[in-house]
Amino acid sequence: MPIPTEPIGSIPRTESLFVAFEKFNAGEVQEDILKQEFERATIETIRLFEETGSPVISDGEQRKYSSFWTYPIYGLKNLDPDGFEVPFKAGHIRKFPLILSGPFRYSVYANSFLDVSLKHAKVPVKQAVISASALSLMYPTAGISNYSQEEFLEDLIIENEKDIRQCLQKGAHCVQVDFTEGRLAIKIDPSGDFLENFIEMNNLVLDKFSESERAKIGIHTCPGGDHDSTHSADVDYAKLLPSLFELLAGNFYIQLSSEKDRARVLQIIKENRKPHQRIFVGVINPISPRLETPEEVCQQILEAAKYIPVDKLGSTDDCGFSPFCDDRSTTRELAFAKIRARVLGTQMASKILGI
Numbered sequence: 001m002p003i004p005t006e007p008i009g010s011i012p013r014t015e016s017l018f019v020a021f022e023k024f025n026a027g028e029v030q031e032d033i034l035k036q037e038f039e040r041a042t043i044e045t046i047r048l049f050e051e052t053g054s055p056v057i058s059d060g061e062q063r064k065y066s067s068f069w070t071y072p073i074y075g076l077k078n079l080d081p082d083g084f085e086v087p088f089k090a091g092h093i094r095k096f097p098l099i100l101s102g103p104f105r106y107s108v109y110a111n112s113f114l115d116v117s118l119k120h121a122k123v124p125v126k127q128a129v130i131s132a133s134a135l136s137l138m139y140p141t142a143g144i145s146n147y148s149q150e151e152f153l154e155d156l157i158i159e160n161e162k163d164i165r166q167c168l169q170k171g172a173h174c175v176q177v178d179f180t181e182g183r184l185a186i187k188i189d190p191s192g193d194f195l196e197n198f199i200e201m202n203n204l205v206l207d208k209f210s211e212s213e214r215a216k217i218g219i220h221t222c223p224g225g226d227h228d229s230t231h232s233a234d235v236d237y238a239k240l241l242p243s244l245f246e247l248l249a250g251n252f253y254i255q256l257s258s259e260k261d262r263a264r265v266l267q268i269i270k271e272n273r274k275p276h277q278r279i280f281v282g283v284i285n286p287i288s289p290r291l292e293t294p295e296e297v298c299q300q301i302l303e304a305a306k307y308i309p310v311d312k313l314g315s316t317d318d319c320g321f322s323p324f325c326d327d328r329s330t331t332r333e334l335a336f337a338k339i340r341a342r343v344l345g346t347q348m349a350s351k352i353l354g355i
């Protein structure tokens with residue numbers, strides 16, 4: 001078995017889907033037209049994904065509207081759109097909604113995306129879901145009358161478990177929990193208490209799964225990626241990674257290629273990874289306009305193999321290529337070319353490492 005390689009998830013939306021979004025938002029087309037575009041974009045994305053040779057693909061998150069973070073709350077009526085803000089280094093801000101009333105229920109579950117992708121894919125499909133900790137930020141600090149934070153968190157944990165479990169039951173190759181707010185938590189609270197809170201919360205969900213189920217569950221960490229910018233790349237990995245590996249998951253998808261000192265990060269991984277945990281190291285930088293070569297990818301994997309046993313090593317991209325549906329800073333062509341470089345470079349490294 002060669003070294004496994006997987007994407008993170010998102011690919012920039014197709015041109016016609018992007019136009020449909022704009023028209024839908026302007027009230028010029030109905031939702032059923034948008035749904036047709038979602039399906040068409042998913043089918044086209046799967047075809048191009050398979051042409052890269054990637055042994056595991058995603059649906060490119062074409063149907064996650066409007067982002068990897070907010071898909072489960074699409075269309076909910078009990079939201080205040082002016083919620084918490086996440087500032088990115090490039091100067092822009094992403095705003096996330098708050099809930100106004102309980103009970104908290106998802107409007108969209110990620111397994112609904114698999115209904116389309118599994119029908120059309122010829123290779124295994126992974127599915128990414130958002131973490132409980134990310135959605136926990138939706139509870140307003142001022143509180144909600146008749147719906148305490150404890151009640152909200154109880155509902156959230158039930159919904160988050162359901163989101164993961166349904167994907168596994170439907171036949172996803174694996175489920176990746178997007179935990180981009182892990183590194184952000186250190187930036188918000190350098191004491192680490194906020195992060196510990198997130199780890200505990202997500203473990204309440206992960207604890208509900210058996211060991212064999214957890215072997216198919218992974219955690220993605222990155223410093224955020226939007227319009228070629230990040231929100232927490234300046235946070236030292238040494239403050240995140242020891243806590244990260246406390247999460248009850250079998251796989252970790254770790255942004256690494258864009259780190260300034262990869263060897264240091266790999267050493268921290270080596271010292272803190274639990275023996276059963278597989279590390280998918282990021283070998284492609286989605287927010288860089290430069291196309292990596294397979295040789296560069298191969299070198300990064302060989303470097304990682306000095307710190308991580310090869311039977312617990314995998315490769316991935318540092319992040320999705322378009323976590324927010326309106327981010328078109330990278331072309332689809334470049335995204336697929338980068339994925340192809342990842343696949344070829346991983347094959348080269350597998351051969352050199354004799355596996």
Ligand SMILES: [Zn+2]
Nearest residue numbers: 180222319320
């Ligand atoms: Zn990411």
